[in-house]
Structure formats: structure tokens, C-alpha cells
Amino acid sequence: MRKLLLGSISLAAALSLNAAVFATVNGEEITEKDIAVLMQAMPNQTSFDALPEQAQEQIINQAIERRLLTAQAKKEGIEKDPEYKEALAEVKNEIALEVWMKRIFEKAEIKEDGIREFYDKNADSFIQPARVKARHILLKSEEDANAIIKELKGVKGGALKEKFIALAKEKSTGPSAQNGGDLGWFAKGQMVESFSDAAFAMEPGEVSKTPVKTQFGYHVVYSEDKESDQKVSYEKAKDQIVNVLKMEVFRDTISKKAAALRENANISIK
Incomplete structure (x- = not known):
């Protein structure tokens, strides 16, 4: 494939x-x-x-x-x-x-029917794996992480998200602190295993009940959203397919140009 x-x-x-x-x-x-x-x-x-x-x-x-x-x-x-x-x-x-x-x-020019044909023939390849959207607060000690979890206990909905973001900006030692601990969307395997396991086990709107330990410290995790495996639509896959097909045209063009140049060149391999 x-x-x-x-x-x-x-x-x-x-x-x-x-x-x-x-x-x-x-x-x-x-x-x-x-x-x-x-x-x-x-x-x-x-x-x-x-x-x-x-x-x-x-x-x-x-x-x-x-x-x-x-x-x-x-x-x-x-x-x-x-x-x-x-x-x-x-x-x-x-x-x-x-x-x-x-x-x-x-x-390189790619026609619409070629893009659609590629999508249909490779349908099984256009599957977006399960992923989650999360934020985190990274802390140096388990005690500090538990203090954050305690402070967030009982807060729900939009208020919970707002408070989590504020605490991330104030307390987190990670580089995402300035963005409220935002990690965006990620699939399994893109994060440290213990962190990934914890994030995928949570439901949107939840905060981790215990600190998540990694080699970087102790994390308090907030789950914003969650998606299961799903087929990528043609419209979303289109740009990627165009790049693939353009690369094929590019390689063919370069190969032909190189062959023509070699034929007319004075080459001596020693």
C-alpha cells in the first residue's frame, strides 16, 4: 500500500x-x-x-x-x-x-477524479485513530499535585475549565503553562504511556482523581474532549491525497529529466 x-x-x-x-x-x-x-x-x-x-x-x-x-x-x-x-x-x-x-x-497538476479514485481505493487507510483533547498542570511534587486536585474538587462545567486554565498558568512548570496547560488533540502513543493511559481513561469534563507520575514530574490532567476511531472524510483527506499524488508526479518528472540529462551529458565514472 x-x-x-x-x-x-x-x-x-x-x-x-x-x-x-x-x-x-x-x-x-x-x-x-x-x-x-x-x-x-x-x-x-x-x-x-x-x-x-x-x-x-x-x-x-x-x-x-x-x-x-x-x-x-x-x-x-x-x-x-x-x-x-x-x-x-x-x-x-x-x-x-x-x-x-x-x-x-x-x-504538478492533479485532477479531481484522480483524487477521488485514490480515496476510494485506499478507504481503509483513511482512519483517524481514537484521540483525546486535554490540558495538564505539571508539578514537581505529588503533594503539590494533590493540592491542585483538592482545590478543583467540587467545581464543575465551564467554571472547572476556567479555574483549571487559571491554575495551569499560575502553577504549572511545563512550557504549556502560558496556554493554560493546553496539549491539543493527541492519539495513543504520542504521549508518555502513563500520561496517555490516564487521559484516555477519563471522560470529557473530568479532572484526574490522583496525580499522574511521569519522568517529568506529577501531572494533574483535565479532559476536554474525546473521539473514537472514525473514517476521515474525503474533504479532510483531500489535501493529503493531493500531496501524495503530486509527489508521484514529481518523482516521475525528476526521473525523466535526470535520464534525459544523462543521455546528453559527457559522463565518465572512475
Whole structure:
């Protein structure tokens, strides 16, 4: 069965990202472009959004360190180094190829009937796994977590959600604190096992009755919503299918161009 995820065109993909800002370093922004460079080293081309919150924080900190080290390298005159200049020339060639290939990918035209045919033939692949939408408050001790659970006891409905968000902003030690502990939607396996098990065992509108322990600390979890396995509609799957089909056209186009160029080139393999 054909893989349903768009293959990476490394740098070209990075160039097309909307530059959300994750941090600033000495006045310079750390954006999705910086994150994309680090994500290239992740196994199975994992997306940043699919990473657990703690792993996202580690990636952001790595991007910060890279920015600081890059500034220091320039300060020490690395740009005048002959080896740097030679490497820069090679990188320019790589960038030229990457951007040119990206343009070819973007020009690929996919017809509506081809998209629908792909969807119908691969219907079993378009299943969205069960997922939950949750918030959490990360604390250093079990005692602190129990205190939060006690404070939330008896509060229900919209008032519970509002109070949880306020406490997350005030008490949580995790990077999601500023967003009220929001973790968004996630499927099983996307979070640490103990955390995932607890979140999936809860019903929407509930707060965990006991702290959830992970290697990061103690979590108080609030379940916002829950969905079972369901088939992804054609409209929702359409963009993904277009990317898959465009990649097939792209690969075929590049293969033919490469073959034609080889035929007319003077090549000597030693």
C-alpha cells in the first residue's frame, strides 16, 4: 500500500513554513524554520506537533543553543575561514537544487477524479485513530499535585475549565503553562504511556482523581474532549491525497529529466 504521507523535500519544506515564533535570542526570533532543521534528524520524519510537550521543549532549547553557537562562530571570524567559504559554495549548489525541485513539485497538476479514485481505493487507510483533547498542570511534587486536585474538587462545567486554565498558568512548570496547560488533540502513543493511559481513561469534563507520575514530574490532567476511531472524510483527506499524488508526479518528472540529462551529458565514472 502506498505511503500516505508526503515525503520530505528537506530545505524546501523548511522554506515554505509559516514562521511561528517559539522564542527570541538576543532579539532574534526562533521560528518554525529553525525547528524544521532539527526535525530533519528525527526518526521516521516525525512532525514537531506530534512530539510530546517535553520533547518539543527540548527541540526549542536545541534551536536556541544553535543560534547562540552560530553567533559565537561568526563573532570569532568563521566567515573568513577558507574551509567555510568552500563549504558555503557547496551549500549554494544544494539550495539551488532544492528550490528548483520544490518548484517542480508545486507545478504538478492533479485532477479531481484522480483524487477521488485514490480515496476510494485506499478507504481503509483513511482512519483517524481514537484521540483525546486535554490540558495538564505539571508539578514537581505529588503533594503539590494533590493540592491542585483538592482545590478543583467540587467545581464543575465551564467554571472547572476556567479555574483549571487559571491554575495551569499560575502553577504549572511545563512550557504549556502560558496556554493554560493546553496539549491539543493527541492519539495513543504520542504521549508518555502513563500520561496517555490516564487521559484516555477519563471522560470529557473530568479532572484526574490522583496525580499522574511521569519522568517529568506529577501531572494533574483535565479532559476536554474525546473521539473514537472514525473514517476521515474525503474533504479532510483531500489535501493529503493531493500531496501524495503530486509527489508521484514529481518523482516521475525528476526521473525523466535526470535520464534525459544523462543521455546528453559527457559522463565518465572512475
